[in-house]
Amino acid sequence: MFYEPKKKNHGLAKNPFNSLIVPRPIGWISSVDAAGIHNLAPYSFFNAVSYQPPTVMFSAGAGANDDRLKDSARNIEQTGDFVCNLATWETRDAMNQSSVTAGPEVDEIALSGLTAIPSQLVKAPRIAEAPVHLECRYIKSVEVPGWTEADNYRVIFGEVVGIHIDDSILTDEGLVDIRKMGIISRLGYNDYARVDADSVFSMERP
Numbered sequence: 197m198f199y200e201p202k203k204k205n206h207g208l209a210k211n212p213f214n215s216l217i218v219p220r221p222i223g224w225i226s227s228v229d230a231a232g233i234h235n236l237a238p239y240s241f242f243n244a245v246s247y248q249p250p251t252v253m254f255s256a257g258a259g260a261n262d263d264r265l266k267d268s269a270r271n272i273e274q275t276g277d278f279v280c281n282l283a284t285w286e287t288r289d290a291m292n293q294s295s296v297t298a299g300p301e302v303d304e305i306a307l308s309g310l311t312a313i314p315s316q317l318v319k320a321p322r323i324a325e326a327p328v329h330l331e332c333r334y335i336k337s338v339e340v341p342g343w344t345e346a347d348n349y350r351v352i353f354g355e356v357v358g359i360h361i362d363d364s365i366l367t368d369e370g371l372v373d374i375r376k377m378g379i380i381s382r383l384g385y386n387d388y389a390r391v392d393a394d395s396v397f398s399m400e401r402p
């Protein structure tokens with residue numbers, strides 16, 4: 197089959213686009229607003245884009261407030277930093293809960309039953325239950341041209357200035373033990389995948 201996204205002529209039960217770009221890592225983004233209210237939300241339009249400096253990005257769609265920004269995007273643009281926490285099998289329900297559409301006055305870390313702990317270098321809090329935290333300084337936002345006025349995606353870039361790794365996921369050889377991380381990723385529809393000992397394989401580069 198072939199279809200043109202703008203014509204929406206796929207003829208399938210659901211838009212297949214995000215079922216094709218898979219698996220997507222989940223950036224579980226914590227931030228704080230100017231009044232000190234904590235915010236947390238998962239973003240699967242998320243990835244690392246460079247090693248030096250280590251840089252990550254996520255893309256936030258239109259929010260429900262008058263400024264049409266999601267709370268994460270507004271907070272980060274105002275306060276200048278965020279933390280990317282890694283979501284795991286253990287925290288999957290809390291991660292999902294934190295995607296609820298709640299007003300900016302709601303602390304979604306507390307709402308999700310999670311523990312906020314201070315960061316070393318940035319104002320945004322970390323999630324104690326996550327095994328890895330990337331402390332990020334906001335670099336810039338890039339707006340994605342939309343088809344209509346309703347489309348409002350903006351990509352937020354951040355430099356990773358501090359990285360916390362729980363010692364329990366490091367091997368004696370000094371490697372990150374992907375089999376122990378229990379990392380989860382986003383697939384299409386309501387589906388997710390978990391990385392475990394059965395799903396990992398290795399290949400030498402030529």
Ligand SMILES: Cc1cc2nc3c(=O)[nH]c(=O)nc-3n(C[C@H](O)[C@H](O)[C@H](O)COP(=O)(O)O)c2cc1C
Nearest residue numbers: 237238239240241255256257266267268295296297
């Ligand atoms: C696994 C998962 C991935 C998500 N990825 C995105 C995404 O990449 N971009 C986006 O705009 N919303 C995404 N969402 C929805 C947001 O998490 C949701 O709109 C949330 O309320 C935004 O919160 P905020 O306004 O506090 O930033 C995702 C939700 C889930 C459960």
